[in-house]
Amino acid sequence: MAAAMPQTPSSGGPRTGQTDWQLDPPRIDQDEPLGEIVRQLSVYFIDAIEAPHTFEQLRTASVGHILKPLIQSISESCHHPDIVSALLILKCHFASGDQDDHGINDTRGHACEIVAWRFLTHLSAAELIDYLLHELPPVSFDPESYDGVGTHPDNGDAAEHAALLSGRDPSATSTRGKTRTSSIAEEEPMASFVGLNALEIAAVAGAKKFLSQRVVQKTVDDIWNGHIIFWESLSVHSKKRAKFYNKARADPYCRLRVPKYQKSFEALFFALFLGLYYAVLVERNPHKITPVEALLYIWIAAFAYDEFGEFRDAGIAFYVADFWSLWDIGIIGIGVAYMVSRIIGLTRDSPAITDVSFDILSLEALFLLPRVCSLLSLVPFFGTLIPCLKEMTTDFVKFLGIVIILFCGFLTTFTMLARGDFTPSQVLWIMINVGLRFLHLQNSS
Structure with missing residues (x-):
């Protein structure tokens, strides 16, 4: 198996790094293990890209010329069905790497997207399906089989041999070997992607530039329709x-x-779910389970079964990538808690437990109504608005942690200053009232 070895430097202008080294692209056999493909591609991108650039800059001839040998090589001679998936797995790995490199890992991730996209443009419609929608089989990944520092007794000889071949300093090669080892050989990056196809891996990896390309969107539209x-x-x-x-x-x-028809049935399902939910809340029979309530139980059980099927088919990585999975789990959890408490209240003939069960059911609206509104994401306007709201929510939660820390500091100070006059709970309530502007300061004395 050929590794990407740096050759004689040329003076053809600046590349993505400091010196213009001509790199031999890795030769990937059709029966190559996925882990080895990812390793070889990682070596190539680490050697080729040593300076930060944007996605648009990498598309230009002045900066992106370093990727042309790899694109040409895999387009002409690579027939491995997992080559696109390997590039996108590497994109995910670079995107989740250290952020102390001034954006170099982000640039390498962009390069992975560009190579995968350009490779697809050389394929026919039938080949697009084979490369984009081929699911990854279980893989065996042996980190000790690679040239990681400290994993082989003769690592020093290997590093020295590579340095002699490349004309570089042995210490530089050793440092680069450590980088490669830390990037790939320390962990198994493919484990969470088993059973996913290239499109699903792109979604998990956040490869938005790749997904937005026309050749990829055409395939997505064909699946949808x-x-x-x-x-x-x-x-x-x-x-x-x-x-x-x-x-x-x-x-x-x-x-x-077909996804288009499935979404139509999903909209109908949620409409009936919402109708049954409000009917049970309005009826609120504390003595027996009514037919409408029994139908609600069936709907909750059907929703839980369908969600379990989606989790089993999609895998944990792709399932977690869906923003609405959290809401679905909340709907199921509250629904199960309601059914259990409702049955306990009826069997024990306890009005208190029955009231608690309906109180639990009322919490379902916090998850059910936003989940119904998620269907609006199919409309282009809301399809762009909802991801923005998701990012705003994430930033708000991060900022909320700082607010809570400051609030605890003020609470401690005011509690100590008011000792003997107010209890800690009274100080807490006064601060909440002042913060929410429900009462004026003079009314809290």
């Missing part, structure tokens, strides 16, 4: 495989799995 399907029948023996929809061969009932 049902032109590309994953199942030809609803049989339990059917195997999941992406292919173009063939009306003559496909089971008509498998059209129920």
Whole structure:
């Protein structure tokens, strides 16, 4: 297996680093393990990119020329089905790396997106499906098999041999070897991506530039409209495989799995869910379970079963990447708590527990109503607004931590100053009232 070895420096102008080294792109065989592909690509990008640049700068000829040999090499000679997935896994790894490098890791991540995108432009429509929608099989990744510092007894000889071949200083090669080891060989970066295809990995990795390209969007639109399907029948023996929809061969009932139709049924499901929820709250029968309440139980159980199926099919990495998964878990958790407390209240004939069960059910609206509104993300305007609200919420939570720390400091100070006149709970309540402007300062004395 060939590693990316730096060759004789040329004077053809500035590259993405300090010196213009001509790099041999890695040669990737069709039966290459995924871990080795990621390692070779990581070595190449670390050697090729040593200065920060934006995505747009990497697309220009003056800066992005260093990526052309790799793009040309994999476009002409690489037929590995996981090459796009490997590039996007590497993008995720660089994006989650150290941020003390003045943005160099971000630049390497952008380079991974550009190479993956440019590679797709050389493919036919059928090949696009094979490379974008091929799911990663379980992989074996052996960090000790790579040239990490301290993992082989003859690492020093290997580093010295590489330095002699490249004409570089051995200490520099040793330092670069440590960087490579820390970037890939210390952990198994592919474990959380098993079972995902390249599109799903791009979503998990936050590869928005890659996903926004026309060739990728065309595939996403075909999946949404049902032109590309994953199942030809609803049989339990059917195997999941992406292919173009063939009306003559496909089971008509498998059209129920088309995302566009699934969202329509999901909207209807949530509308009925919301109607049953309000009907039970308004009726509020403390003595028995009414037919409407029984239907609500069925709806909650069906929602939980469907959510479990989505988690099992998507995998934990892709499931967690969905912002609304947290709301779904909240709906299920509150629904289960309501059903359990409701049954306990009826079996013990306890009005207090029954009242608590309906109080728990009222909390369901905090998760159910926003979840229903999530369907608005299909509209282009709300599709851009909701991610903005998500980022604003994240920043607000971070800022809230600072506010709580300052509040505790003021609470401690005022409690000590008012000792003997007010209890800590009274000081806390006064501060809350003042902060929310419910009472004037003179009324709190």
